[in-house]
Amino acid sequence: MHIGIIGLPNSSKTTIFNALTGGVAETASFSSGRFAVQHAFVEVPDPRLDALVALFQPPKIARARVEYHDIAGLTRGMGEGGLSGEILGAVAQNDALLHVVRAFDDDEVPHPEIDVDPARDVDLVDTELLLSDLAIVERRIERVRAQMKRPGAKDALAEAEVELALLQRLVAALESETPVRDLDLSSAEEKLIRGFQLLTAKPIMLLLNTGDVDVQDPTSILTYPHRRAELLTIRGQIEMELAQLDAEDRAELLAEYGIREPGLDRVIRHSYRLLGLQSFFTAGEREVHAWTIPVGATALEAAGTIHSDLARGFIRAEVVAWSDLVEAGSFAAARLAGKMRLEGRDYVMRDGDVIEVRFNV
Ligand SMILES: Nc1nc2c(ncn2[C@@H]2O[C@H](COP(=O)(O)OP(=O)(O)OP(=O)(O)O)[C@@H](O)[C@H]2O)c(=O)[nH]1
Ligand SMILES: [Mg+2]
The missing domain is CATH 1.10.150.300 (Obg-related GTPase Ych/YyaF, coiled-coil domain)
Incomplete structure (x- = not known):
């Protein structure tokens, strides 16, 4: 999954990029104006996968990954006659857009439109x-x-x-x-x-950076009545600093700041929903693996995501909900408890299914 971070110059895009990726890319109070797309992979946090890992203790763990792209700021007039090739390509290659909107006051940080006005900025970039x-x-x-x-x-x-x-x-x-x-x-x-x-066909998340102020309800700042669009708030600077700590210090500070779910987790959760995606797992002593498929995908399509041979020679899939498997403690016990089902190629996968594909090629 590719997510492109867009927004006005100096709107805190790189700060958010760092918050989401745990990165330490340079941020500055003057707009860099540089066109340098930086990108980083993030492993999708998933407690269901963690539970399966705890159960099987495999040497290999494959989490789903999201790639974030930090793109240069969009300025007024840039879209007239079409965005230029380089920046257009950088935005267009993404599955979804994450529009970072400045919603914090700070006299030290200049705004390209002088004053802080999130609704105007959203309109400006949308235009x-x-x-x-x-x-x-x-x-x-x-x-x-x-x-x-x-x-x-x-x-x-x-x-x-x-x-x-x-x-x-x-x-x-x-x-x-x-x-x-x-x-x-x-x-x-x-x-x-x-x-x-x-670009306007892509699902979009508006991420309002409220600085030090904790704003739970983003619609108190602006509304965005569009389809396949989500509106979130984040305390950008704080979350960037948190993302650079080790797990223990982070947990402590999260509690201190009253952050129930870190920005990364929230953004990823909303990305899956926006893109109509869900996860299924393969699990065993050798590897636990999270796979990403569209909501509505069949067992056959899920098998094809793992390997084309599995789709080609598909016979049946054994399916169990991740929570049932964890509760039972093993595939054998889940089978005995009647929690594992044999499904055909047209079975519609559910979020969190664990499957074993029987195939013959
Ligand atoms: N007070 C405050 N300042 C912030 C916050 N987040 C970012 N900033 C500051 O805003 C300035 C711009 O941040 P960047 O992340 O570099 O912004 P950018 O959108 O990547 O800027 P360009 O890439 O140059 O367009 C920096 O001085 C940051 O320290 C915040 O939550 N609170
Ligand atoms: Mg930047």
């Missing part, structure tokens, strides 16, 4: 994303129109007309400041536009 998408869609419209005029294009004409109608719908939406993620698109339409990597 640049909308403009960038608009430029892409308009270019595509020109290209499709040119294709339609070409001689011998009869066969493709019907297809082109369908695409053109969809593109014009997108233009109308973007011009009225509606992100693509808010539109009702059929799966065929989604497929048609997937290749354009539109």
Whole structure:
């Protein structure tokens, strides 16, 4: 899973990046203005996996991973005519966007728009994303129109007309400041536009950095009535410092600051939900492994995530809920207790299932 951290210059993107990754990338009170994408992998914290590890004590543990990308700040006017290639690529390659919004006061930290105004900043960055998408869609419209005029294009004409109608719908939406993620698109339409990597089609999390102030309810700062969007608050500086401590000191300080769930855990939980993803596990004495699949994926698809051979030669899957397995204490005991089920290829996986695939190739 790739998550791109975006926001205005000096909005505390790198601070949040450090908080999420335990990193020590340089932060500064003047905007670096540098275009250097830094990225880091984070292991997904998962108490279910921890319980399985405690049970099997395997030498190998494979946690799910998320990669965060800290991208240069977006500034007013940048999206006009389309974001430039380098920065567009850096944003477009992500599965979801994490928009860091400054919601803390600090006279030592200059703001590119002078005063602190989270709602305005959100609009400002959204506008640049909308403009960038608009430029892409308009270019595509020109290209499709040119294709339609070409001689011998009869066969493709019907297809082109369908695409053109969809593109014009997108233009109308973007011009009225509606992100693509808010539109009702059929799966065929989604497929048609997937290749354009539109930025406003991506799920987005707004992370409001409230500095030293503990704000539980982000809607007391601003509302964001969009689909596939989440709104969270974080005490950025504090969480960055916490992330750099060892586990023991961190637990102590978390309690002291009254932070029930660290920013990393919350952001990851919301990312899974936004992206419609869930986890399943394979477990044994040799390895405990967390795998990521879409909600609604079948046993066959889960098997294919592990290895294509398992999907090709799929016979059946033995499935048990992680909590039932942990409670039983072993696969054998879970089987005896009637908690392990034999499922076919069309079984719809549940979050937290542990599976053993029987296959033959
Ligand atoms: N008071 C306060 N300052 C913060 C907090 N988080 C970040 N800052 C400060 O805000 C300034 C900018 O932080 P960065 O993380 O470098 O911001 P950025 O968005 O990565 O900046 P650029 O990459 O230059 O666009 C730094 O001086 C940080 O110390 C916070 O929670 N409270
Ligand atoms: Mg930075």
